[in-house]
Amino acid sequence: MSDAVVKLTDVWKIFGDRANEAMATVKKEGIGKPEVLERFGCVVGVQSASFEVSRGEIFCIMGLSGSGKSTLVRHVNRLIDPTAGKIEILGHDVSAVSDSALRRIRAEQIGMVFQHMALMPHRTVRDNVAYPLEIRKVSKSKRWAISDHALGLVDLTGYEDRLPSELSGGMQQRVGIARALASDPEILLMDEPFSALDPLIRLQLQDQFKALVAQLKKTTLFITHDLDEAIRIGHRIAIMKDGVIVQIGTPEEIVMNPADDYVREFVQGISKLKLVKAHSIMIPIKEFLANDDRALDDAPRADENADLDQLIDLSVETYSPIIITENNKDVGVVDKARLLRGIQGGKDGGGEND
Amino acid sequence: MTEPQEEIKVTAASDIEVDHEELDASIREFVGANGDAYVAAFHKIHNATGVMPNTFNIFAALCGPIWAASRAIWGMFWSFLILEIFAWVQIGRGIWGNPGAELLERAERQQARVQQMLDRASAATEQADIDRFTTLAANLQKAADNSFAQANAMQAEAPMILMTGLFLLVIVKALQGFIANSVYEKRYSNWRIDPSKVESGRQMRNIILGVVLTAAIAPLIIFKFTVNTNFLFLDAFPEQAVSNLVLGEGKGTLFSALADWMEARIDAAALAGGDVFNGVVAAVRAVLDGLTLALIGSPWPVVMLIICVTAWRSAGPRVAIFTAASLAYIALLGYWAVAMETVALVGASVLLCVVIGIPLGIWFGKSRRAYTAAEPVLDLMQTLPAFVYLIPIIAFFGTGNPPGILATIIFGMPPVIRLTALGMRGVPESIKEAAVAFGASRWQLLKDVEIPLALPSIMTGVNQTILMCLSMVVIISLIGGGGLGKEILEALQYAAKGPGLLGGFAILFLAMVMDRIVQGAFRQNR
Numbered sequence A: 001m002s003d004a005v006v007k008l009t010d011v012w013k014i015f016g017d018r019a020n021e022a023m024a025t026v027k028k029e030g031i032g033k034p035e036v037l038e039r040f041g042c043v044v045g046v047q048s049a050s051f052e053v054s055r056g057e058i059f060c061i062m063g064l065s066g067s068g069k070s071t072l073v074r075h076v077n078r079l080i081d082p083t084a085g086k087i088e089i090l091g092h093d094v095s096a097v098s099d100s101a102l103r104r105i106r107a108e109q110i111g112m113v114f115q116h117m118a119l120m121p122h123r124t125v126r127d128n129v130a131y132p133l134e135i136r137k138v139s140k141s142k143r144w145a146i147s148d149h150a151l152g153l154v155d156l157t158g159y160e161d162r163l164p165s166e167l168s169g170g171m172q173q174r175v176g177i178a179r180a181l182a183s184d185p186e187i188l189l190m191d192e193p194f195s196a197l198d199p200l201i202r203l204q205l206q207d208q209f210k211a212l213v214a215q216l217k218k219t220t221l222f223i224t225h226d227l228d229e230a231i232r233i234g235h236r237i238a239i240m241k242d243g244v245i246v247q248i249g250t251p252e253e254i255v256m257n258p259a260d261d262y263v264r265e266f267v268q269g270i271s272k273l274k275l276v277k278a279h280s281i282m283i284p285i286k287e288f289l290a291n292d293d294r295a296l297d298d299a300p301r302a303d304e305n306a307d308l309d310q311l312i313d314l315s316v317e318t319y320s321p322i323i324i325t326e327n328n329k330d331v332g333v334v335d336k337a338r339l340l341r342g343i344q345g346g347k348d349g350g351g352e353n354d
Numbered sequence B: 001m002t003e004p005q006e007e008i009k010v011t012a013a014s015d016i017e018v019d020h021e022e023l024d025a026s027i028r029e030f031v032g033a034n035g036d037a038y039v040a041a042f043h044k045i046h047n048a049t050g051v052m053p054n055t056f057n058i059f060a061a062l063c064g065p066i067w068a069a070s071r072a073i074w075g076m077f078w079s080f081l082i083l084e085i086f087a088w089v090q091i092g093r094g095i096w097g098n099p100g101a102e103l104l105e106r107a108e109r110q111q112a113r114v115q116q117m118l119d120r121a122s123a124a125t126e127q128a129d130i131d132r133f134t135t136l137a138a139n140l141q142k143a144a145d146n147s148f149a150q151a152n153a154m155q156a157e158a159p160m161i162l163m164t165g166l167f168l169l170v171i172v173k174a175l176q177g178f179i180a181n182s183v184y185e186k187r188y189s190n191w192r193i194d195p196s197k198v199e200s201g202r203q204m205r206n207i208i209l210g211v212v213l214t215a216a217i218a219p220l221i222i223f224k225f226t227v228n229t230n231f232l233f234l235d236a237f238p239e240q241a242v243s244n245l246v247l248g249e250g251k252g253t254l255f256s257a258l259a260d261w262m263e264a265r266i267d268a269a270a271l272a273g274g275d276v277f278n279g280v281v282a283a284v285r286a287v288l289d290g291l292t293l294a295l296i297g298s299p300w301p302v303v304m305l306i307i308c309v310t311a312w313r314s315a316g317p318r319v320a321i322f323t324a325a326s327l328a329y330i331a332l333l334g335y336w337a338v339a340m341e342t343v344a345l346v347g348a349s350v351l352l353c354v355v356i357g358i359p360l361g362i363w364f365g366k367s368r369r370a371y372t373a374a375e376p377v378l379d380l381m382q383t384l385p386a387f388v389y390l391i392p393i394i395a396f397f398g399t400g401n402p403p404g405i406l407a408t409i410i411f412g413m414p415p416v417i418r419l420t421a422l423g424m425r426g427v428p429e430s431i432k433e434a435a436v437a438f439g440a441s442r443w444q445l446l447k448d449v450e451i452p453l454a455l456p457s458i459m460t461g462v463n464q465t466i467l468m469c470l471s472m473v474v475i476i477s478l479i480g481g482g483g484l485g486k487e488i489l490e491a492l493q494y495a496a497k498g499p500g501l502l503g504g505f506a507i508l509f510l511a512m513v514m515d516r517i518v519q520g521a522f523r524q525n526r
Helices: A019-029 A033-040 A069-076 A099-109 A125-135 A140-153 A169-182 A199-216 A227-233 A251-256 A261-267 A285-291 A308-317 A336-344 B020-031 B035-047 B058-063 B065-070 B074-095 B101-123 B127-193 B204-225 B239-247 B254-272 B274-297 B300-315 B317-332 B336-366 B368-383 B386-397 B401-425 B429-437 B442-479 B484-493 B497-525
Strands: A004-015 A043-054 A058-062 A084-089 A110-113 A187-191 A219-224 A236-241 A244-249 A301-303 A322-326 A329-334
Touching: A004 A019, A004 A069, A004 A219, A019 A033, A033 A043, A043 A069, A043 A219, A043 A244, A058 A069, A058 A227, A069 A084, A069 A187, A069 A219, A099 A110, A099 A125, A110 A169, A110 B429, A125 A140, A125 A169, A125 B442, A140 A169, A169 A187, A169 A199, A199 A227, A219 A227, A227 A236, A227 A251, A236 A251, A236 A261, A244 A251, A244 A261, A251 A261, A285 A329, A301 A308, A308 A322, A308 A336, A329 A336, B020 B035, B020 B127, B035 B127, B058 B065, B058 B127, B065 B074, B065 B127, B065 B204, B074 B127, B074 B204, B101 B127, B239 B254, B254 B274, B254 B386, B274 B336, B274 B386, B274 B401, B300 B317, B300 B497, B317 B336, B317 B497, B336 B368, B336 B401, B336 B442, B336 B484, B336 B497, B368 B401, B386 B401, B386 B442, B401 B442, B429 B442, B442 B484, B442 B497, B484 B497
Parallel strands: A058 A219, A058 A236, A110 A187, A187 A219, A301 A322
Antiparallel strands: A004 A043, A004 A084, A236 A244, A322 A329
């Protein structure tokens, strides 16, 4: 079995009356976005998006407003139909299934959380959370039990019989998360869930959410316009611009090796201390021994996955460079110059490590 | 990163110079012909600080409405056309008119009678007759002299009227000259906002239109009011002559021909669709009969008790007491049976309105195209005076209570349709999307999300429909509807003030009770 829970292959979305015509021309002549708008009056929302998300992974899609990230994520549960391309969930092609099968997939395998909560104002918190189960015709006693459990997961026990309007924004969004978890789906789609909340609540919910997903092992697509958030939460990040995925990579890869100027501008302000690991700034120990005459006798040791923060702590104690180990074997060395350059990010210390 | 900051020049407000070049070019572009004069005039207006800028447009004063037309200021064209015609009519009356003509005619008639009497006097043989006729002639002569004097006095007023007319004309002309530039400058300001929507420049098309309109209107009016005050062709539309021209001599009028044709069409349609119309009437009658049986067939204490308890449960004790008092008024004055008939009529109408209207409203709320198509029909249903569609109702459905209910439905259904559609469109997209994302089918979406969220709006629509139906059930007494409306119609026909007012109050109380109960019920549901 393939490990990919969600797999998108060359997905296109073109908006407009003549979308299919435009799509055919794009495929044949490879015209760009402005030409599509000019010749067909159609807007390209998503342009050739391909990625895989594996089980238990949090995959962040980061982009500014209008970059097509919300459009892209709505293809996964086909709230938006793709103009071209293939979308697979757990190995099934959802672009080909019938309406009733699609509804079953939505109800059983995908939970979604929305930026503006989208709770039903006339239902209690409990009935909101139970709604996906109600759609699946689960008995009332069962769905009340499940929704109470889901509300417990997000620390909302005791609020079951309130109406959404009685809750604060942060609490409402926790109801939204509980609703998405209630049907125990394989996949979570998070459409900018924390953007409308104030910063403190946001941090709190990010941590809570990360812990929850790790515990429940949900495969998550997380949309955000905030790179900090993407880095805090995501195992991998896709950066979108004007409907195109510019770069996909781990937070470290994105920060250390931005694909283009657009991404570079984004990562400029990001703190690297917790992000950059020792292995990405070290030089191999053989190389060090060959070119350097400094003694490594009383050098401290750190694992290759230690971050810059930990390396600084070690470096403060000693004048010697730090030896980096992999599986308790010495593999590389980080001296002060490399460490400082690493903190600066981007600029290379020795030059040979480029 | 640091860009050289451009130094911002700060100038005191008093030192700021007005840059005329750009403004002048724009004024010229707007004005078109004769730009320099208007540039100067607009400058004067822009520089003025007083109440009224001191500018005078000689063309506007001389040409009057034609100037306004040439600059496409149609509001000014019409107002000054009317004012100038008024002045010209006065002038015309002064010159050609004959203000004393009527009196002069009378005086001449009286003079003739005097001559008659004098002839008779001279022809008479008896002294008594001679005296009598002479006295009569003298009296008549006095009256005739009086009339002559009055006629002459009025004739003498003619120069006065002429002077007034001239004075008025000068005032109007001066006024046009003074305000023309200011009005035109206002127009220029509007033109700056959206040049494509405001006509600019002096266009031949507009001048011609202005001249044609003036030529068509002014001479006829002036002629009618001055030279000839009794010109048959201008007094009434010659419809008989036109009818003869179109249909041929002796074939009646266009009106009668068209009316006959329509009558035949309607009769044919009523005959052809007889089964359908009878079926509709039968269905409506079934609903009405059921309600009537429940309200009138049940013992009256039971019905009263149920109504009072309903009022209590839905709207509280105060409304319940008011309801009891209203019911007592109705029952004590002997209106019980007819009032319950009215309630049954309203109930049947509202029931049918809701059963038909809410699904229609849901459909219109979901389909923009259907709503666009239905909107004119809804407008027609609401704006058409009830009297007008009573006629086709009679033609197709006959008279009595069921056709009355159909007329009531036509009048009462639009609000519930409109407000249901409005409520459906007001359901936030995000909530609908969330329901779909969790796998809701169309039916589940409608039942769980759209209708509950649209419910307040739908309820408002139902309430309005109830009130409109109530006002209509009085009118349907004209086509044989029963209930309190019939009582009032009878009172109206005999100008019976007492019974009419008592019946009117009964309807008023009924309406208030229904409104209170329904609103209370809706408030509870919210």
